[in-house]
Amino acid sequence: MAPSLPKVDPLTIWLSIKEIKLEALIDTGSTYSIISGSVFKDLQKGKGFYVNSLNTRTQAMTANGTYMNFQKQIKLHFKILHLSWTFPFFVSDSLPVAVVLGLDFVDHSKMVINAAQRKITFSFDTTLIINQFQDQSTQPNIEPTHTAPTLGENLNTKQKHILKNLLQQYPDTITPCLGKTNLISYTIRITTNKIVRSKPFHYAPPKLKELNSHIKDLLSKGIIRPSDSPYSSPAFLVPKKNGKSRMVVDYRLINKMVELENTPMPTVESAFQYLGKASHFSHLDLVSAYNQIPLDENSKKYTAFVTSTGCYEYNYLPFGLASGGMVLANLLDKVFGDIKFKFLFVYFDDLVVFSNSFNEHVQHLKIVLDRLRDAGLTVSPEKMVVASPRIEFLGHIFHNGKISLIPDRSKPIDSYPTPKNLKQLS
Incomplete structure (x- = not known):
């Protein structure tokens, strides 16, 4: 039996x-x-x-x-x-x-x-x-563990309800977790066979502990892996505005050998042309944008970096590589090429949806979120502003068809003493 x-x-x-x-x-x-x-x-x-x-x-x-x-x-x-x-x-x-x-x-x-x-x-x-x-x-009512997107001022109850229902449809897109695009895998092209090898920067024990904490986090997320590459660049810490730090790799020697992409880059001036007349704005920020772009397996060795505790390499496009901005721009062109400047302005990892009415804006925002989801990309809920009548972007305030400098940016100009002679003017 x-x-x-x-x-x-x-x-x-x-x-x-x-x-x-x-x-x-x-x-x-x-x-x-x-x-x-x-x-x-x-x-x-x-x-x-x-x-x-x-x-x-x-x-x-x-x-x-x-x-x-x-x-x-x-x-x-x-x-x-x-x-x-x-x-x-x-x-x-x-x-x-x-x-x-x-x-x-x-x-x-x-x-x-x-x-x-x-x-x-x-x-x-x-x-x-x-x-x-x-x-x-x-089970207890479970709420999202991350900060929700900020809804714009002066929205009525019905408009807030419409936006919340829309945003709830994209839990896998509006999240602090890293996405991974399915559209491209970047190949780093090198112009010479020269091997570049650097020594690690030395840090006092507290800073070294901080650096190792960053490495542990990157390893746990699969962004980096241990490496035996013959190439190596030194890693270091950069302070952030909130008092914390981020790890950056000094790729200056590698960058001299990297073949750049032929992709047009966005300009600040073009933002004035397209955003200046809109009345509704949404601002989306890609989560660690470079790290959402996978690297070709053969390219990973060029991203290797060294610390006093080991050598690692990136599985995804690292910040600091000379071609990074162009690779990101190329990806976003694939995702948004036909709607750029119609109702979307793209500036590196910042996406601004702009429209002339609320109903139009909801439609535009849905199109952008659908495309992000299809591309496997994620945006930060904490940094997301939705359907606002004003937006602070690139050092300027865009509001009701008017453009002005952010007050903190204009203060040095406003407080500068008026020249009294030609010498002071020069």
């Missing part, structure tokens, strides 16, 4: 579609996400979702090896806790459960499943942990 296998409960999670609460099966063996025909009929009583009647029969294999046929696909907006997505589901009359979240949604949402511990989390916010795949109403 064969030994009986222990019973393993399926992995489920609760989600909300409008006022309807449903238990969804998480099935990575299913290629697609599916909703039952009976639930679809209940949803049809309301409005607000797109139904696509398929011209040809679509077939998918489930985890148990059986095939299902679909003739309809619907796009649904749903929530798991405070997170929300708009995602397509096939409709099946033979589905034995209410909802299946398939491999397509698991990949799209960056869901991380720990079946052994009966937990899930999301790679864009690993501090959010959903336990036991139970009804989340039995």
Whole structure:
């Protein structure tokens, strides 16, 4: 007699579609996400979702090896806790459960499943942990652990509601976690075979401890890795305005050998031309923009840096490389090329959406967020300003068609004594 296998409960999670609460099966063996025909009929009583009647029969294999046929696909907006997505589901009359979240949604949402511990989390916010795949109403109300984007002044209640609903659809894009673009992998081209090798800078024990803390963080995030490259550049600390520091690598010797990209760079003057007449602004800042661009495997050796405790190299484009700004500009041209200057101004890692009305601005912002998501890029929620009538950008204030210097920037000019003779004027 064969030994009986222990019973393993399926992995489920609760989600909300409008006022309807449903238990969804998480099935990575299913290629697609599916909703039952009976639930679809209940949803049809309301409005607000797109139904696509398929011209040809679509077939998918489930985890148990059986095939299902679909003739309809619907796009649904749903929530798991405070997170929300708009995602397509096939409709099946033979589905034995209410909802299946398939491999397509698991990949799209960056869901991380720990079946052994009966937990899930999301790679864009690993501090959010959903336990036991139970009804989340039995768990405390979990709010985002990061600072939410700042909404503009003078917005009414309805406008705030519209914006909050929009922003909630992009938890994997508006996050302090690093993204990784799927559009390019940068290859560093070197003009000479000369090997550049530098000695590490020396630091007192407290500063060395601080430097090692940065390295530990970069290693844990997969941004860098230990290296045996023949190349090496020295790493050092740069103070930040908040009193903390960031690690930078002195790539001056490597930069002399790096072949630059032929990409036009943005200018401050062009901002005046395009932003000066708008009435609604949103400011988005890419999270460590360079570190969202993966490097070609052969290029990583050129980014190697050395400290007194070891040698490391970057898996992603590092800050300080001469071609970095041009590589980023090239990437953002691929993402936004056809909408640049129409309603989006791009200046290195800063994105400014500009519009002439609130309704227009919501549409423009959605297009930009969709493109960021499709490109695998993330923006900082803490630095994000949404639908504001004014914006401080590049040392200037843009407000209601007017441009002025930020007061702190103009103070040295305003306080400079008036020249009384030609000598003082020169």
